[in-house]
Amino acid sequence: MEICEKHMLETIARKVLVVDDEEEIVELLGNILKRAHYDVVTATLGRKAVELTRQIKPDIILLDVLLPDIQGGQVAAELSLDPATSEIPIVFVTGVMSADAKDFLGTKLGKYFLMLKPVSEKDILKKVSEVLALKATPQ
Numbered sequence: 001m002e003i004c005e006k007h008m009l010e011t012i013a014r015k016v017l018v019v020d021d022e023e024e025i026v027e028l029l030g031n032i033l034k035r036a037h038y039d040v041v042t043a044t045l046g047r048k049a050v051e052l053t054r055q056i057k058p059d060i061i062l063l064d065v066l067l068p069d070i071q072g073g074q075v076a077a078e079l080s081l082d083p084a085t086s087e088i089p090i091v092f093v094t095g096v097m098s099a100d101a102k103d104f105l106g107t108k109l110g111k112y113f114l115m116l117k118p119v120s121e122k123d124i125l126k127k128v129s130e131v132l133a134l135k136a137t138p139q
Contacts (some may be wrong), residue, residue, distance in 0.1 A: 015039045017058040019049040046070035065094040
């Protein structure tokens, strides 16, 4: 089996929720993931991200830390309290590391990952693939 076919099979039905308040970032990440055959859902607000996560149960969430309504850390905290969403891996994708974000990322609310903007297509696809592989591996 060719590598492309293998990658395509690995990503079939893999849902990714992309959450960022910048429409350009949402569109960029969404397009990268769609070209790699991921099913992409997007949100620009934290509350909408929580709602969508509960509705669609994505396989992974790419989450900005600084959002206009509630912070990414609060989104992650709310999702970690719900048994239906607590095991969904979250990759924080941020260009700003505020004191709040650094404090939150230092706490143990589960298993989170961090990527600093700007992210390359290669790096985002690698991180998503790695995190999904970890999720599939029995702990």
